[in-house]
Amino acid sequence: MAFLIAKVSLKHMSWPAHRTEQRPWTAQNGRGTRVGVVPEQVAVSIPARIAELDFAAKRTISASEAALIAVTHLEAGQGQYSPPLREFLLRGEAVASSRIEHIDAGWRAFSKAFGGAASRPEAQSQVCAVRALAGLVETAATGRITEASLLSAHRVLIAPEWEKAGRYRTVQTWIGGSDYTPLNALYVPPPPELVPELMADLLAFVARGDVPILVQAAIAHAQFVSIHPFVSGNGRIGRALVSAVLRRRGLTDRVTVPLSSVMLADTSRYFAQLAAYRAGAAEEFVLYLTLAAVYASEGAIDSARTLTTLPRQWRDRARPRAASADEALLANLLDHPILTIAGANALTTTTDSATYRALERLVEAGILEVVSDSKRNRIWAATDILAELDALNAAIGRRTTAGLS
Template identity: 30%
Template sequence: MGSFVTFEKRYYLAQNSVQYLSRRQRKLLEQPYLSAVVVDLSKIEIHLSKETESLLIEAIESISKLEGYVQDKSLVFPTLLLRSEALSSSQIEHYSASNRNVALAQINQKQTKETMIIKANLETLVSSRSVENKIDVATIIKLNQMLLEDDQIYIRNRINWIGTPNSLPHEASYVPPHPEYLLTNLQQFVSFCERDDIHPLILSAFAHAYFEIIHPFEDGNGRVGRILIQLILKQKLFLEHMYLPISVGLVKDQKRYIQALDSFKLGNYENIIQVMLENALALVPKIYTILDKIIILKASWQNRLNLRQDALTWKLLDDLIVQPVFDVKYIKNKYNANDQAVRNNIEALVNAGIVSPIGDKKRDVAYEVKEVLDLLDDFTI
């Protein structure tokens, strides 16, 4: 099919920023820059090499077994893996925070701007799992609004580009499509995502790269694109009971990941598919390990507790895995319990060595489940 991106010449109107440009940059404004035009890929025929087909077969078998393992054991805490996905996906965009600080932000404890950005990424991932309708343009816009915590954000209405700070589009490594093309591009992208003749692992990898070259928003494109991977795998019924935090691998091999996205523009889609499949396969044993450790950890908690079976504490155990930092208010709101009952149950957890207070505050105390946070850190880092 050839390149998935062609280019057209356009002129850039610098408006008020001309006075801050160098003489060389002002000279560049007299010349056109190259703006991407994305080919309609909604009906593309995807042909895989034998190497990629072998990877796909191996990934399907390995991930399907893991999905069955989670379902058979009725595990309710694979949502924990979304924490790793949120941290790693954000790290690709140069935002960093600890698992503990993100969890603190979730219970409204004051945190840094970067931590709040990652918290929004996590909450968008969690919310995306409840999307029942097929992926459409409105859904994609809503994901970006949730991610950036701004319900006034829509498809961008001005050009943007990938380059160094204070650069011009002429100096960019890539200038995505002009705003006049974006709605059509997204409609074509949605049509591609609706296809049932492509395996979800291939569809999600291709769709991620496809979304990247469209780049429909001023900010959040990469993170929304990686959220769409999770959404496609769920909606196509490949992963109904667990999550595949693919960004955990991508962040550790960013050079190859970026190279694969760049080669996609030229029409080479196998590179990004291979990157995704290899990362997925590498994740499977790590996911088994963390899930098995959590099962053992939860059993040890049950042995440490000496309470009647109907105590609130027993109900909290799964929640402590999903939300490993909490306070009295969080438990009260979630379980509609009275203040003293919550405090009594937290005291039982502290006495059993399951949770511990953070810091030495006397009021508004937050508690952490350090054993879970340590497992998360080992998995994510």
């Protein structure tokens, strides 16, 4: 793995704050009449163009270096600890990002949806988040992050809401306050007619190679969610953009740093840091993200070590016969923690009945759990791996609380 550590410009300058403009407001679909007062104008926030700006950082240099070391340690040790860590962290990051938006079905419902069974909308949404993140990171590995790749990721993310998927918004949106008008909103992003040019400017910034990697990732995320280019899904795509920048710049090659677990641990702090960025305190947000990368990488390394101990524990509990279907399943369970009968058969290369018996023995041993008992689509999940996903979030949360306090 090779990546460039760019020098941080120390010349004196401040990052530009968003400016505010008054724009005419018209109630959409007549909904504004439900809340009494309807504003004639709304104060929108308009981010500065950043494509060619230099970032002046003084306090973030040592934090950036520590973060680079932590992420590099996680990436370099991935093969040593466990090849399945790649999928483990990808799923963990996407699900934690969904939880920030209060989309949480639990790991068992997620496993059911991931296996293809009918499940709750929240579980389906979390599965879409995994696929959107994976797709965006994969395309970033080519060396480019494009408008097309962002729109594609958004299309995957909100596939159930097909009429909004993969398109920039054409209406004014806002965050917080009433569902009907932007009165008392926490944040009103730029009007829709400015979104295409602001996104083009952001993508030009993301394409640069002379900005420190974590600085670029942090500012790209804060700028993206401030532009708020979509009607929905902005937070999840914006957090996926961080992982995509790290992959494009070569800092990561196999792992996804579970940064959303840090943000989830204290969402109030995370949103406050975004507000500070909009006021011109970009350095504060960069420092926040670099520290998050340290906590997330350290927690992920601990989880990787735990994962490598599981196969031996499973064999001790199940005591499979040599060359049996049970042994074949256990040997592949880290790579395939969610199983259908078709997937299990592919691993055991035996008959359905033999595979079913092996799966049932692993259920009796407490290694697998049936998460969908449908006759058409029975699904099993490895309980220890599901538990470790929750443990990873909790461990990163403890690091975050201790470190950021």
